[in-house]
Amino acid sequence: MISIEEWSAHLTPRNSFFELKGLVSSGGRVADGREQRVQDDVGFWRVSYSFAIRNRAQALAYRALLTRLRAGENIVAKVFDAYGVTVTNTAATPSASVAVDAELRATTLNMWTMGLDLEPGISFSIGNRLHRITEIVARTAGSVGTWSDAGTWNDAGRWMDAPAATADGWEIRFMPPLREVIDAGTVVDFINLQCLCVIENVTDGDMDLELGFFGDPTLPLIETI
Template sequence: MTITWPAALVPQRCVPALRNFALSGGRALTGRQQRTFFDAGFWTVRYDGIVVKDRETANTYQATLARLRQGEDVNLPIPNLYPPDGVTTPGNGLTLRQAHTLRTTTLDMMSVEVTVTAGTYLCIDQWIYQVTDVTLAPAPGGTGRYIVGILPPLRLAYPEAKTVKPRILTLRCVLDDLKAGDLDYDRSGVAFPSLTFIEQAP
């Protein structure tokens, strides 16, 4: 069963990062490190300083942590501090122009007045992707076709006209360390536990 992260549990910091893109074979005699790079990898998300301040948040946190420690998945909201221009206007958005296959690293999208640049976060269902390059784009703020490179590769195959969300981000994860997250209250009865999650790919 998949948990939806409770809205009452708010971290002070949320840090998503892509990991494990290379394998190292050690250093040669010249000092150069030999590495093999891959287009795969996975997300890690650190929730720092989750605010537990009263009975409601304490009970919610303890119940959520108990389920996470049993290995349940969680749909984790990822705050997007810098969403693309135009995304907050009603009627604007992004959709796929054609069907996309599993593990592709290129998206062909139709934009309605949303400006996508390298570094933009995109979300399809419960999976997050980061734009690495833009090879085709309409005028900034305009309507038209985008072709962009993304990482990691698509986790699922998607049909034409599938919605791509550039503002509300959600990632399906599991708890990284099952021993982490114990509550340590200060004198005022408030605790700020931190948790690290890893992406649970389908």
């Protein structure tokens, strides 16, 4: 498996795309023009990168990456999303975790978050599996501690310049369904999105270099289940 650290050392996509595909298949159109559609809730992610090859290190790194993909290796694709989760000021380190065990193929999830504001359309990763929120079912806002003046002032005590915050509770719906059983306490990542993929077609990704030096190859990937 090709890790993010391996391929991103010399390669940074100039353009990227990720979208959920394969949720509907067509049974073809009948004589009156109507189309029979078969709904499939599994789907798969399609991730595409465009790389700017401008030097020797980039060219060699891309060639090695493409060869390994064509030989059948999986790749952990880094997903770039400029419209991702909103980080709030309620916690110094934003974090999220699963609150209740979730079964294989589940499409609802209970989680705890600190410093994150969730909305429909936001994507998240559990391990190297990518998902997208489709609906916020419920939210329980965390509480923030309040100052108390009931006690006497103690000069020896440590000054706390902010009260402690507690986690927000969420119930969400998402797609695609979970690819495996998820235990309570599992980390949910809204910041560093990633998806386990393979090359879409073994003939994809050719690097056509102008004057033998410069090129902008496109590398299409699809999620491997």
